[in-house]
Amino acid sequence: MSGEYEEAFRESIRNPEHFWGAAAKNIVWYKEYDRVLTPGDPPFYRWFEGGMLNTCYNCLDRHIEEGRGDRIALIYDSPVTKTVIKYSYTELCDLVARCAGGLQKLGIEKGDRIVIYMPMIPEAVIAMLASARIGAIHSVVFGGFASRELAKRIEDAGPKIIITASCGIEVDRIIPYKPLLDGALALCTHTPSACIYVQRKEKMVDLKGEQEISWDQLIDAEPASCVPVNATDPLYLLYTSGTTGRPKGVVRDTGGHLVALSWSMKNIYGMEPGEVYWAASDIGWVVGHSYIVYGPLLHGCTTILYEGKSVGTPDPGAFWRVIAEHVVSALFCAPTAFRAIRREDPDGKYRAKYNLSKFRMLFLAGERCDPDTLVWAEEILGVPVIDHWWQTETGWAIGANCAGLELLPIKPGSCTKPVPGYDILVLDTRGDPVPNKETGNVVVQLPLPPGCFTTLWKNDADYIRTYFSAYPGYYLTSDAGFIDDDGYLWIMGRTDDIINVAGHRLSTGAMEEVLASHPDVAESAVFGVHDSIKGEVPFGFVVVKAGAERNKGKLPQELIALVREKIGPIASFKTAAVVQRLPKTRSGKILRGTIKKIADGTPYSIPATIDDPAILDEIKAILQEMGYPKQ
Template identity: 35%
Template sequence: MDSPTASQCSFPDLRDVFPGCSSYEDLYNLSIKETDLFWGTLARMSLRWNRDFEHVSNCNMESGLFRWFLGGKLNVSVNCVDRHKEKDPDRVALIWEKDEPGQEERITYGQLYTMMNQVANVLKTHGVKKGDRVAIYMPACPLAVASMLACARIGAVHSVVFAGFSAEALASRINDAEATVVITADQGCQSHFVAKRTGSLVVSSTLDVDLDEAMAKESGECEPAVMDSEDLLFMLYTSGSTGNPKGVVHSQAGYLLYASLTQRLVFDCKEGDIFGCVADIGWITGHSYVVYGPLANGVTTVLFESTPTYPDPGRYWETVQRLKINQFYAAPTAIRLLLKHGDEHVEKYDLGSLRTLGSVGEPINVEAWQWYNKVVGKEKCVVVDTWWQTETGGICISPRPSAPDAEIHPGMPMRPMYGIWPVIVGEKGEELKGNDVTGALCLKKPWPGMARTIYGAHSRFLETYYQPFRGFYFTGDGAIRHKDGYYQITGRMDDVINVTGHRLGTAEVENALGQHPSVAESAVVGYPCNDKGEGIYAYVTLKDGFLAGVKMETELRGIVRQKIAAYAVPDVIQICAGLPKTRSGKIMRRILRKVAADQTENLGDISTLADPAVVKDLIANHQTIKNAGK
């Protein structure tokens, strides 16, 4: 039965929860010094437990073993659906923003409860048991969310694969996860349940099950499995430095607590709000801030199925106006894309419902941040540049939570989240004390939302995150802790160029290039250079209406010289129509590095790119530049 302290998900001020704390600084210091008190109190307050936990944590950063809320029992789907359905079954849980504008569909907590249980019963009928892995390969739609929750309902482990991945990429993830079942809107190679999205697919294989028909035969009630706090909830595959995807594993209670707390506090999310994260559910942002975080908090979350430029570059803003979205969370790539199309696509819509604007996925350059703030937010919204990773489970550094009038600097996440202790580490593994230092960004203290392992490869987990700098979690990113103590992300550590003995973060050069009024987006990489060790190669896309030429390149080099230094000026500037990106918007820098180094004979798998044709254009342009002797 429920613990007597289980919350029905109210939104108390943490200063009331911890009476001795009157500020963000007080709460943060408590979270670092009294970790078990802080997280234990919030876990009992925020989640519904079947059995209370006996110990808050048992963690060791040296060995990479982490356990939270030991002895506690709960069910994630109950926390995300049941308790809100009991309180108000007609409250809208999901707004499905379909591909065509104006065709949204609203799903209440009561309807989601029934849908989730029907899918759960279908899985049980077909032999899926607690601990089995279930691959989900679907577009953003209510049934995909219900399938995730159905797995949590019965204790199965879901592995959501982004619906745009190729068959080869999907197969590798299914095989690595040892999935016994696939839930999809297309055909696959193992036992799978096929849902109707367009109605064009005819289920014909003996391995295929029509999910809609199967659900219609099942009850809308399903007894939730009682799960240990450290049982697996899901695995999510992310790219590795070797090119082999790794299945990052998250457990039950710690992940849910961290996702829900950060969603509420970073975005100032309140009951009754409509939360608009436009990420696909196939990525960790979609898991934490489309599904689990918002639903655990009982708010309405938007499922965005379309693209930011369909039917025109005003799609996001028309959606905000029509749905009256209160918080909007998008990637810098999308923000820069829309900036390129001009202000008129924003200004014709009423965005007065917005209170918070968020940025996620990579460092946002200053110009894009300012456009987001001024043109979209009308300088009335809080703009939060968030830093976190698949492995962290939720936001780790962000301008909020903090005092409402606390300063926010453009283009940096600034402040650590409660329980997060960032440190800057030097090349020899030493912790760099004080401010105004640059180095590797590591985290010094465990937190509930952290990944537990890489599925089937714990040694790889340790080698990647805990062995580079003993006693720390190594993020793989570089950072600056400025003189005021605020953090700025400089980019991946493997995106650092050594030019004539100077270590130069590529993000710093990209930020400078982005301040030229013609630049929509840029990506900078290093390439072999006999004279300097590494040369600097910049790929630049221009906004509509600007033309490439010698004058343009001179101006771009000049602005880098002005903003950084002469040694940071790119040796080569390639003006290009587009950059090679995954379907989630991540720039594939390994491809850019190979093109710059004239090593294009083996580019590896490019099937996961949103537009593989971009690569041919980059190679052709590179050859033109090379032949011209630049």
């Protein structure tokens, strides 16, 4: 007997126009669309073509008009500045409208680009919504990005103005933004007409000339009304991190984006209007766009903007404090954060200090979730812990346990069900489906559902070549995984995380799961290194939990034996090393590719997104001591 999930999924694949047409009724349209799905020229599908709407109106104005203006829309919680500020929907809308008016005074029109290079402060959210209010296209760049990476994005997007701040704050460190922005502009041929600065008391800057404007000057303007835009018009550009050469600017449309996020807040996350939702991410990443800013406000929820080091936080109780203080119903964060908390507080003594009685669900995403971390989080919190899987390109979940539809049995690990709208297959290199429980390339049959990217900014050719040429008629996720006998999708890592050991294709993700199951291991990274006999062999780095230091000497041999027991001798896992920390990007992703390049002796550069370059020195020294790179 099929449940709500199965019925919804089948309908979304069999009759996507009916399914998404029903979902679109939750959105306020200035003009009804002509049709739900326009096939066009695959892969260039169009959703809700002919319709006109405005994102900011749906996120703010409509709630006020419907009598919910006094509801709290945004909570700014900044432990680094010891600040908590709450904004009602009416207050936030007023600030956004005045910001939008200021942008119009500067000559910003529908379709113009605005680069937002900001820390996690309310003005960043206001700028995003103000851009959407007048039909401009924003491109948010992670605050503190190095000048070179920022320059690439400015050059490609061609913004008319840039909105930034005088500084960012990371724990106890001040990061001046003006030198970074000045450095980026010096590398660009494109010159914006103005740069706007939010002056923060921690580090004020001198503004020179008419092109450098303070935030207070900007918002000293008459409020602007919402500008209707086409459903197919771009809302924002978001550049994928870690790109080389020309960056990939993911284009998100307006109508499909709103329909998908509205559906997801209710049906994936189980949220009701008025509840508090916290996505512990950054607005510079896709999670911040979808689930700090647009999704919660669209659904009439309260969203939390947290300025602090939420990944690898030095305070294991920081998460619990925010959940308890603001009565959070659901939290979305990366598994990395919970591995860090578990490392410092394996017994959950900090958790016991806080009343989390209103908290009912934890969602994990961003990288693979090892089963041990998921089970630990369930035990500590006493609520369902759900891993889900998605990408910058899709903008919302591809795979999830849709708790709002029907909470299905939870299998620990990076294990999900296909979300309605995503027809997922696992194919081999020839394009043939692989049997259940065999790892292959995860693809999605076209058309992609609403909310997914429609192209790359001014680069249709790369859009087709990168994502749709390997398997015509399918979107290539570049993730490897398998489907089990119950129809669950298991994500084992990026396709380049599959290593070939003596002709056997093995998942480094599966080995990481085994390492993480050891009681002393907090987190791990496995990657392939060159071997003259077998082609590749796996190498593992682990970080131990607090209190497990005494066992470090014996740990590598225990881990080798554990992999041999759980996966078998075929894995050829014979080398493991203990490190203090693993090198990660600021979004919490482990730099496995960079470690592999060090081991292989191939050229590499330190990514601009790394949180601490010095960690790589420890990794490099250990690899050299063990004989890598091997020629």
